[in-house]
Every structure is written in structure tokens, then in C-alpha cells.
Amino acid sequence: MNLTSITVRRLTTEMLTPFTTSFGTQTHRDLLIVEARDDAGTVGYGECVAGAEPTYSEEATSTCEVALAEYVLPRLQNAAVEHPDDISTLLHPIKRNNMAKASVEGAVWDLWAKQQGISLSQALGGTKSRVDVGLSIGIKPTDAELLQAVGEAVEAGYRRIKIKIAPGRDLEMMRAVRREFPDEAIMVDANSAYTLDDAQLFAALDELNLMMIEQPLAHDDIVDHRHLQAAIRTPICLDESIHSLDDARKALELGSGKIINIKVGRVGGLTESLKIEQLCRESGVDAWCGGMLETGIGRAHNVAIASLDGFTLPGDTAPSARYWAEDLITPEVTMHNGQIEVPTGPGLGYEVKTAMLESLTTQEFTVQL
Ligand code: OSB
Ligand code: MG
Numbered sequence: 001m002n003l004t005s006i007t008v009r010r011l012t013t014e015m016l017t018p019f020t021t022s023f024g025t026q027t028h029r030d031l032l033i034v035e036a037r038d039d040a041g042t043v044g045y046g047e048c049v050a051g052a053e054p055t056y057s058e059e060a061t062s063t064c065e066v067a068l069a070e071y072v073l074p075r076l077q078n079a080a081v082e083h084p085d086d087i088s089t090l091l092h093p094i095k096r097n098n099m100a101k102a103s104v105e106g107a108v109w110d111l112w113a114k115q116q117g118i119s120l121s122q123a124l125g126g127t128k129s130r131v132d133v134g135l136s137i138g139i140k141p142t143d144a145e146l147l148q149a150v151g152e153a154v155e156a157g158y159r160r161i162k163i164k165i166a167p168g169r170d171l172e173m174m175r176a177v178r179r180e181f182p183d184e185a186i187m188v189d190a191n192s193a194y195t196l197d198d199a200q201l202f203a204a205l206d207e208l209n210l211m212m213i214e215q216p217l218a219h220d221d222i223v224d225h226r227h228l229q230a231a232i233r234t235p236i237c238l239d240e241s242i243h244s245l246d247d248a249r250k251a252l253e254l255g256s257g258k259i260i261n262i263k264v265g266r267v268g269g270l271t272e273s274l275k276i277e278q279l280c281r282e283s284g285v286d287a288w289c290g291g292m293l294e295t296g297i298g299r300a301h302n303v304a305i306a307s308l309d310g311f312t313l314p315g316d317t318a319p320s321a322r323y324w325a326e327d328l329i330t331p332e333v334t335m336h337n338g339q340i341e342v343p344t345g346p347g348l349g350y351e352v353k354t355a356m357l358e359s360l361t362t363q364e365f366t367v368q369l
Contacts, residue, residue, distance in 0.1 A: 001038060001081050001082060001083070001108070001111065001112060001115065002038045002039040002040070003036060003037070003038055003076070003081055003108070003111075003369045004037050004038055004039050004368065004369060005036075005037045005366050005367060005368050005369055006034060006035065006036055006037075006073055006076065006104060006107070006366070006367050006369065007034070007035040007037070007364060007365070007366045007367075008032055008033075008034050008035075008065065008068050008069070008073075008103075008364060008365055008366075009032065009033045009034075009035070009357065009361040009363070009364045010030070010031070010032055010061070010065060010361065010362055010363040010364065011030075011031060011032075011033065011357070011360040011361050011362060012028055012029070012030050012031075012360070012362065013028060013029050013031070013295065013324065013360065014027065014028045014325075015027060015028055015029065015293065015323050015324070016322075016323055016324065016325060018138070019138040019293060019323075020138040020139040020140075020164065021056075021138060021139065021164050021166075021189075021191045022139070022164065022165070022166035022167075022190060022191040022192070022193035023055040023056060023191055023192075023193075024053070024055050025138075026051065026052075026293065028052075029052075029293055029295070030051075030052040030061045031047060031048055031049075031050075031061060031295070032047070032048035032050075032061060032064060032065060032068070032103055033045060033046070033047055033048075033295075033297060033328075033357060034046040034047070034048065034068070034103045034104050034106070034107040035107060036104065036107035036108045036110070036111045037111075038111060038115065042111060042114050042115060043111065043352075044106075044107045044108055044109065044110035044111025044112070044113075044114060044347060045106075045107055045110050045297050045348065045352050046102070046103045046104060046105065046106030046107030046108075046109075046110065046297070046301070047103060047106065047294055047295060047297040047298035047301070048061065048064045048068075048099055048100065048102075048103035048265070049099055049102070049103075049263070049264075049265035049266075049292035049294055049298055050063070050064045050099040050100075050265070051292075056191070056219075056240070056292075057099075057219065057240060057266065058096070059096075059097065059098070059099045059100065063097075063100070064097070064099055064100035064103065067094075067097040067100035068100050068103070068104065069365060069367075071094055071097070072091060072094065072097065072100055072101060072104060073104065073367040074367075075090050075091060075093075075094070076090060076104070076367075076369055077367065077368075077369050078369070079369070081108065083112065084105060084108045084109040084112045084270070084271060085271050087101075087104065087105040087108050087269070087271070088101070088105060088268065088269055088271040088272060091105075091268075096243065098243055098265065098266055098267060098268035098269075099265040099266065101268045101269055102264055102265045102267075102268050102269040102270075103265070105268070105269035105270060105271065106264065106269065106270060106298075106301050109123065109124075109269075109270050109301075110301075110347040110348050111347070113346060113347045113348075114346045114347040116346075117346055118346065119304070119342070119343060119344050119345060119346065119347070119349050120300070120301065120304035120347055120348055120349065121303075121304040121305075121307040121342045121343070121344075121349075122344075123304075124270060124274060124304055124305055124307075124308060125274070125308055126304060126305070126307030126308050126342060127307065127308065127309055128306075128307040128308075128309075128342060129307075129341065129342055130339040130340065130341055130342060131289075131303055131306040131307055131311070131314075131315065131317065131339060131340050131342060132159045132160070132313070132314035132315070132338060132339055133158055133159060133314055133315065133317050133318060133319070133335050133338055133339060133340055134158055134159060134160035134161065134162055134185075134288070134313075134314035134315060134316055134317075134318075135153045135156075135158040135160075135161055135162065135316075135318050135322070136162045136164070136189065136291065136316045136318070137149050137150065137153065137161065137162065137163050137164065138164050139164045139165070139166055139169050143172075143173055143176045143177075146163065146173065146176075146177065147176065147177065147180055150163070150177055150180070150181055150184075150186075151180075151181075154181065154184055156335070156338075157335065157336075157337050157338040158314075158318075158335075158338055159185065159314040159338040159339075160185040160186075160187065160211065160313065160314040161181075161184060161185065161186050161187070162186075162187050162188065162189050162214070162316065163177065163186065163187070163188050163189070164188070164189050164190075164191065165188045165189070165190050165193070166190065166191075166193045167193060167194065167198075170188075170190075170201060170205075171201055171204055171205060174188060174205065174208055174210075175208065178208045178209075185211050185314075186208075186210055186211065187210050187211040187212045187213070187214060187237070188205070188210060188213055188214065189213075189214035189215060189239070190213065190214065190215055190216045190217075191214075191215055191239075191240070192215050192216075192217060192218050192219040192221075192240050193216075194216050194217055195217060195218070195224070196217065196224050196227060196228060198216075199227075199228060199231055199232075202216060202228060202231070202232050202234070203231060203232055205232075205234060206232050206233045206234050210234050211235070211313075212234060212235045212236065212237040212258075212259050213232075213234050213235070213236055213237065214236075214237040214238075214239050214261060215237070215238060215239040215240050215241065215261075216228060216236065218241075219240035219241065220240075220241065221241060222238070222241050222247070222250060222251045222254055222256040223254070223256070225238065225241065225251070225256035225257055226254045226255050226256040229255055229256060229257060229258070230255065235257070235258035235259050235286075236256070236257035236258060236259070237257055237258075237259035237260065237261050238251055238256065238257040238259075238260055238261065239261040239263065239266075239290060240266075241256070241257075242260060242261070242262075242266070242267065242276070243266060243267055243268070244267055244268065244272060244276075245267075245272060245275040245276050245279060248260055248276045248279055248280070249279060252279075252283065252285060258285065258286070259285065259286045259287065259288070259313070260276060260280055260285060260286075260287045261287075261288060261289075261290040262276050262277065262280075262287050262288070262289055262290065262305070262311070263289070263290040263291075263292060264289075264301055264302065264305060265292060265298075266290075270301070270305060273305055274305075274308075277305070277308050277309075277310035277311065278310065280310050280312075281309055281310035286312045286313050287310050287311055287312060287313070288306075288311055288312070288313040288314060288315045288316075289302050289305055289306040289311055289315030289316065289317060290315065290316050291315070291316030291317060291318065293323060295324065295327060295328045295329075296320050296324075296327040296328050296329035296332060296333055296350060297328055297329060297348070297352065299317060299319075299320070299333050300329065300333070300343070300348035300349065300350050301348065302315065302317045303317055303333065303340050303342055303343070304342065304348070304349075307342045314338070317333075317340060318335070319332065319333045319334050319335040319340065320332035320333045320334070321334075326356070328352060328353055328356060328357055328360075329348070329350035329351060329352055329353065330350065330351045330353055331350065331351075333350070
């Protein structure tokens, strides 16, 4: 691929509204953007989806920055990279640090697609020209505010609405939502806030006919989830528990859940995501593309992978205007009738606003390959 250098930028962007999950409230993203360059000066972009603190998983922006500088990028120096798949092979000896790995692997995938003159969707084997979009709604202080947010999401045309829950903001709140929206495709996401002691609560949620319950139990568990899934009708969707193809295979084999949320960062990149997509497709298991409050760069990667057949359900790929006053890409990601058009231009298919990226950058380093 004639890779010549990798640049890592750190920047902070304010979100339009705070986003609250069972593990905390986020008001901004503190993130890394990775640029992969070749000898013709073509640039591929990747985004590190880690949060500012290690509260969703063990990774955080600072740990990713260190992992990239000290362990990940040195393994790519003087390495023969012919295809983006080679990146995951080269990085295989490094355990976990998946979001750090995925950020550079994503940049190399974008660059590779640009070198071939094809879209990232096409490079990955995508078939859809549009992807279905779902919205993730954070925990609101009152039911009234939540009902209003759900109403707005329905109005905007989202094809599935996900509502964050946490102890104390769960069953009664969701009953109120179902009363007002009896027929909408609604699911909940607990972000690992419960234990098996709460099995009764989840059995009660069965009556609300939810599409799925995302990650009800511990972030590192697939055994307790198996017991819970055996006790309830609503499908469990695994998010935090799945870090690889092997994790997905084992969880499905155990019956720990019936649906997989594929997040490119969490599983270490697009190459691993493709393997999980294939497993789900071949075994008839529904999968969808999760989100991590990405800027347009990360969103563009998500839209590209969500265009594959195995992504059978709407993903958390809300358009740019949901989170950002101004996005890092042009045109911004937009939604029509609850769908996003998959771009057909080379690579991500969106232009990165380099002046904006540079002006937001607070720290950067470049490694020559
Ligand atoms: O669990 O899916 C999650 C955001 C940050 C961390 C974890 C999650 C989320 C979301 C947001 O639900 C989805 C989005 O990016 O729109
Ligand atoms: Mg989740």
C-alpha cells in the first residue's frame, strides 16, 4: 500500500446536548483522529471511539494515545502492508486495546479504498444503498422529558428507538413510554448496570414487547446473561461483552443473547467486524451497528459497514446534526425517511474538513513507517 506515515491528533468537541447512560453523563468528546498517508499523499481517516474515561470499557482516550504511540504504531514500522487485513495480523500479539487498534486500522481501510478508487462500503462488501437508522436516547431526569424525546424521534422518522435505563429509571418509566407509544420499535440499553438479582425486573419488561434488551448484566459477562436469557422472552443483545469473533461465537453457543451489537472500535476494527457479520449472517442471528457518539468520521465508517447484509436491524448511526453543531466532514451525514444514503465516492465518501480538524487539534504526533 506504500504507507509512509501515521498521524494521531487529539481534539475536544462539545456535544449539542449532554448524553446520560448508567455509567455517567457525557457533555463532550475528547477523541483521537488518525490519518494514514501513502507515498502519493493520499490520506485515510480513522476515529478512536474511546470515551474520556474508562467507564464504558477499560479503554479511554489517554490509554489509546499511549497504546498507539508506544505499542501499536511501532509494529507497523517497516512492515509490508498490502491490504488492511494485514493490520489486524500485525497487531494480533497486542492483547485488547481494541479501540486504539481500530482507529489506525480504520484509517488504513479508508486509504486502501481510496487507492482502489472505490467506496469503503464496496471495499467491505456492502450491498445496501441505504441503511436503516435508529436513535439512542440517554437517561432523562423525568418521564415527561423522555416522552417528549421519544415523540421527537418518532416524528423525525427513526426506524427504531433505544432508551437507556438504569436502576430506578427502568420499569415504570418504560411502562409510561409503552402506554404512549404502543406500536413503535423500542428497545432498552442498560450498559451493564444490573445483576441476576434483578431477574424479576427483566421478566416484567417482557410484558412491554421490546425489540431487545441491550447489555443488561456485567460488561465482561456471558454466563449470567445465559441464565437471564433462559428466563425471559425478550431477546438480549450483547454490546460490552463482545470483543472478538470468538467472543461472539461463544456467547451465541451458550445462548447468552440472540442479537449482537457490532461496534467496530470495541472489536478491534473493520476486519474483525466483517468476521462477526459473517458469523451472524451464516447462523441467522440478527446484528446491527452500534455507535459511540462519533463525529462524522467514525459515523462514515459505521454507515459503510452497516451496508453489509448481515446488519439486519437499524443501527445507532444518527446523523451529524443529532450531536454536533458542525461536523468534521462535508457534506454532513443526513437522514431521510429514517435512512442514510451509503456514499459511493472513494473511501468514506465524505470530505474531511482539514482546516477545522487542524484548528481543533490540541496535540499531535506523527510516526514515519
Ligand atoms: O452502549 O451503545 C452504547 C454511547 C456511548 C457509549 C455506549 C453507548 C452509546 C450509545 C450512543 O448508545 C449511540 C450513538 O452513538 O448514537
Ligand atoms: Mg450499548
